[in-house]
Amino acid sequence: MSTAPAPKQTPTLHDIEQVSDGWIKKYNLTYTLPDGSLYSYESVSRKGMEAYRRELERAGSGAQAPDAICIVPRTAEDELVLIREFRYPLNSWCIAFPAGLIEEDEDLATCLERELREETGYGLALVDGTVKYHALPQAGYSSTGLTEESVQVVYAFVQKKREAEPEPSEFIEVFTLPIADVAAFLEGNTTPIGTRCQLILESFARDARNELQRC
Known part of the structure; x- marks a missing residue:
């Protein structure tokens, strides 16, 4: 079975901060880059903090449930x-x-x-x-x-x-x-x-x- 090659270097999730609430929620994600520096990225989700954190931590595991x-x-x-x-x-x-x-x-x-x-x-x-x-x-x-x-x-x-x-x-x-x-x-x-x-x-x-x- 053909699969995509594994990435050589992957940023690591460091922290999640919820910025706004509502039907659509905004988050600031902080990642640790392979060189050790921190990188901030804005994202949105319908999920609350705990559900969103679980989803990000699960990502790539293959246990995906569609939204x-x-x-x-x-x-x-x-x-x-x-x-x-x-x-x-x-x-x-x-x-x-x-x-x-x-x-x-x-x-x-x-x-x-x-x-x-x-x-x-x-x-x-x-x-x-x-x-x-x-x-x-x-x-x-x-x-x-x-x-x-x-x-x-x-x-x-x-x-x-x-x-x-x-x-x-x-x-x-x-x-x-x-x-x-x-x-x-x-x-x-x-x-x-x-x-x-x-x-x-x-x-x-x-x-x-x-x-x-x-x-």
């Missing part, structure tokens, strides 16, 4: 289900896949169904008599220069079941995109788009292009 889920929903008609959501930090609508935080003690399948229902009104579809979804082997990090938040990407076959149930502060528009049209969509889109969504769409576009080349 959030990103769902790549696909219908029987080979369409992807996407959303336009108004994102307050951007002061703009943004193209994305349905996503949200995993609640405490919530397993992946329950979170998957809940987020689909709330944001899109879709639910898991039966394929050959069973629900079909696939989680990537490892959760990825949202923004490694800013926060430790990790996101589990899950591909799922879905079908429309009800109307969406967003929170009053959530402004979400659901739309479907035929996989065959993904490349054209990426070329023409001018609405801000999340990097994760952009890269996943590009992978579908490349598959579609390769399929055409084989014809």
Whole structure:
């Protein structure tokens, strides 16, 4: 099994100071560099001090539990289900896949169904008599220069079941995109788009292009 080579020198966590509280918390991290000097770095997290400290001390151990889920929903008609959501930090609508935080003690399948229902009104579809979804082997990090938040990407076959149930502060528009049209969509889109969504769409576009080349 191929793995990344181990780093030769690693800074060591020396201290954590919480600077501000709220839904998003700001921290100052102090590290001891390999030459013995101290280095300060600003970060943010949704976790309180003790939970954040445990997460930083655990990092790299392989015992990672994702904080959030990103769902790549696909219908029987080979369409992807996407959303336009108004994102307050951007002061703009943004193209994305349905996503949200995993609640405490919530397993992946329950979170998957809940987020689909709330944001899109879709639910898991039966394929050959069973629900079909696939989680990537490892959760990825949202923004490694800013926060430790990790996101589990899950591909799922879905079908429309009800109307969406967003929170009053959530402004979400659901739309479907035929996989065959993904490349054209990426070329023409001018609405801000999340990097994760952009890269996943590009992978579908490349598959579609390769399929055409084989014809």
